[in-house]
Amino acid sequence: MSLEISPACRDALQHWLDRQGALADASDHTLAAYRTDVAGFLSFMAVHRGGPQGLGALERVTTPEIRAWMAQARSTGISARSLARKLSAVKSFYRWLAEREGFDPTAVLTARAPKFQKKLPRPLAPDAARAVIDTVEMQSQTPWVAARDVAVVTLLYGCGLRISEALGLSGADAPLGPSLRILGKGQKERVVPVLPAARGAVDHYLSLCPYSKEPAAPLFRGVRGGALNARSIQGVMAQVRMQLGLPATATPHALRHSFATHLLEAGGDLRAIQELLGHASLSTTQAYTAVDTARLMEVYDRTHPKA
Template sequence: MSLALSPALRDLMQGWLTTLASLRAASDATVDAYGRDLADFLDFQARHAGETLGPAALRGLTASDMRAWMAAQRDRGVGSRSLARRLSAVKGFYRWWAEREGFDATPVLSMRAPKHGRRLPRPLSVEGAARMLETVGEQDARDWVAARDVAIVTLLYGCGLRRSEALTLDARALPLSDTLRIRGKGGKEREVPVLPAARAAVARYAALCPHDLAPGTPLFRGIRGGPLNGRLVAKVMEQARMQLGLPATATPHALRHSFATHLLDAGGDLRAIQELLGHASLSTTQAYTAVDTARLLEVYAAAHPKA
């Protein structure tokens, strides 16, 4: 897409994306998504203004300009959730820019995102998760690839990892110990226990992998030895769920939800599960585990010093 943007504005956009990647430890996928969202916004504003867009014009955007963009997004069929994400990208850029150059970005930052219901993948049943782990290992005839896929999904379910967290593990973690230090969103670190089944699955993969798993290199590899693409993990789970007749919600991220829900069902403490998942707030963990208000109040009553 050819944007009617001045070179100075292009430099600003690139500066923000670089900051996201380097200082805020955003993933490549997040940086790419925010870059596309911001580019689309700037392209609209340039067309809306009918001229090449520069920093001065962009600093002068009004609430009316913002509403026009949001209305255009709606006309294109963009849903509430996607529009909220795009607005978040625009606000993030303006917040960074306003702090850097000291101008008032209130017309942009005061815009409210449309309300939308929180949708999360439904957790698998305990039996469904066990069948998924077993069936994933039957999707590829190459022993090392099958072992790799089993190792990854076992970490997702057994440790509650995000797919990106599993795929960025360094080979220096071998052999896995009883705990694993995970670097999650925003660069936050947490320590998670590693079940014997997960350690065994990773050890089997490491023994069969034809590539050199030297410290400082990715633990999980693609066929040619490069870092494993996350889409392949989703694909192998899709194949397995279709074979098992499981719903489309049986995704890699659903295994993380299953980990949390099954721990809670077994009597796990919600606060402890929050730590294991790396959530900043208990409300996020509550949503992940689909815990009801009564159970949340029980945890509160047991943990609060004044209860």
């Protein structure tokens, strides 16, 4: 962290980060990004005003100063998306600080983020998704490892799980029943149905796995018996991409996108898919699915008929 930041600001930043880690369940990676983004803003204000700034000075930050910080950040070559992320972190810090110190943060909170083109997710075609599952099995000569990778990939595509959610399952979740209770982002709980193909894939893996099925142990094990690392599945998907000639966007997370898109294409209700994915906002689910507007309206008209 820059030496230009005053001790009071450093302490406030650390307290906010501690709160984000404890209450918002932010990951270490996210907290590191928050620290860099907010510290960069505080450093800019110190330089901009000619010296380290205390908390009282932060309360008097003006809209032109926010714009000056954003302009300086853009001059370093960062993208509009990255700047929007930095501004979001600074706003979050200011909301907390204003509540704690009792000042009006309007000048910061009303600053507009730069517009950028959101990258739409690229799901796989249904036949490509099936080919991925079939090809994953051929990536390892060790039968139980091959069965494990198939089980994980089948859960991602068949249940719409995040890879962290699939790898977070424990022995207590096995054998899988007709549904799974998943604790997702922000500690939000949801129930997802488990297709017979997914249950069968997990059962097959468990029948071959050489490690004990203890309730508290990870369901999916690495070759040495510890918890399976997400990088292992990402590596398997990279091999499968090359063999099938799929684009770089064919990642484990793309299988979750594919789950949502294929459900909607089959006539699924957008709000029901939102619940299955664990999205807080319906607009997030809509952006998550690669279905054109005409198709969305068709589904909307069918599931929400006009009087």
